[in-house]
Amino acid sequence: xxxxxxxxxxxSIHISAEKGQIAKVxxxxxxxxxxxxxxxxxxxxxxxxxxxxGIFYYTGLxxxxxxxxxxxxxxxxxxxxxxxxxxxxxxxxTIIRIGxxxxxxxxxxxxxILNVDNAASESTYAKYAWEIEDExxxxxxxxxxxxxxxxEELSLKTKSINVHSSDIxxxxxxxxxxIATKYxxxxxxxxxxxxxxxxxxxxxxxxxxxxxxxxxxxxxxxxADERERALKxxxxxxxxxxxxxx
Numbered sequence: 001x002x003x004x005x006x007x008x009x010x011x012s013i014h015i016s017a018e019k020g021q022i023a024k025v026x027x028x029x030x031x032x033x034x035x036x037x038x039x040x041x042x043x044x045x046x047x048x049x050x051x052x053x054g055i056f057y058y059t060g061l062x063x064x065x066x067x068x069x070x071x072x073x074x075x076x077x078x079x080x081x082x083x084x085x086x087x088x089x090x091x092x093x094t095i096i097r098i099g100x101x102x103x104x105x106x107x108x109x110x111x112x113i114l115n116v117d118n119a120a121s122e123s124t125y126a127k128y129a130w131e132i133e134d135e136x137x138x139x140x141x142x143x144x145x146x147x148x149x150x151x152e153e154l155s156l157k158t159k160s161i162n163v164h165s166s167d168i169x170x171x172x173x174x175x176x177x178x179i180a181t182k183y184x185x186x187x188x189x190x191x192x193x194x195x196x197x198x199x200x201x202x203x204x205x206x207x208x209x210x211x212x213x214x215x216x217x218x219x220x221x222x223x224a225d226e227r228e229r230a231l232k233x234x235x236x237x238x239x240x241x242x243x244x245x246x
Contacts, residue, residue, distance in 0.1 A: 012089035014081055015057060017049035022090040023059055023068040025242045028097050030191065032056040032071040038235055039069050062239050065246045072097065075167065076125040076194035083198045094143050094205035094245050096238045101163065101189040102214040104176045108186055110215060110222055113158045113234050115147050116208040119192035120183040121165040126197035136183050137196040141205030143245055150241045156233055161186060163210065165193030187212065209234050
């Protein structure tokens with residue numbers, strides 16, 4: 001395994017923020033530009049505390065409480081690195097992943113907001129990183145329940161489901177993967193299983209909120225112009241839930 005030496009002991013390998021510049025609760029979209037959007041739209045006095053490799057992390061105030069928002073990148077290797085360093089090097093207590101997903105079933109609709117109960121995966125990430133043999137992992141800690149409670153208070157309809165966390169975006173066989181059928185996963189994304197595995201190993205809080213942007217069997221998609229409107233309720237739900245956990 002290759003390990004890069006850390007020149008500044010106040011930084012982690014992949015995040016250049018100094019210790020104390022990352023809040024105890026982190027919102028983690030996949031896209032760095034989405035992290036920037038959230039920081040600029042919702043946080044007061046937002047400061048860019050890390051931009052290593054073009055992965056932006058901002059810390060600012062939301063209704064007077066300090067929150068960090070920063071990207072995870074795509075897939076288990078990426079969110080595995082960033083969430084681990086946040087949990088261990090910056091002593092983060094809670095990470096809320098906020099992302100998009102595709103629906104395997106028309107039981108889900110575009111714009112649906114999902115609070116992930118369990119993430120199932122064929123990935124070997126948890127097995128080889130932490131000797132966790134399970135192929136399905138639950139959300140970790142109390143933040144999942146906080147999200148459900150907050151959604152109810154905001155009169156925001158959410159669905160609690162299992163999700164298929166996949167290493168694969170493009171695949172030869174268009175059929176729903178067997179693991180998604182086995183664990184009744186009506187939607188697919190690429191990061192929740194890795195985040196939950198890290199949090200389980202480290203005894204931290206982790207949740208995943210997703211917005212349905214694609215219906216795979218019908219090829220329906222949210223247009224680029226609709227994305228901001230589509231993702232705004234999820235972002236606000238995450239922020240309000242984060243507030244309660246501080």
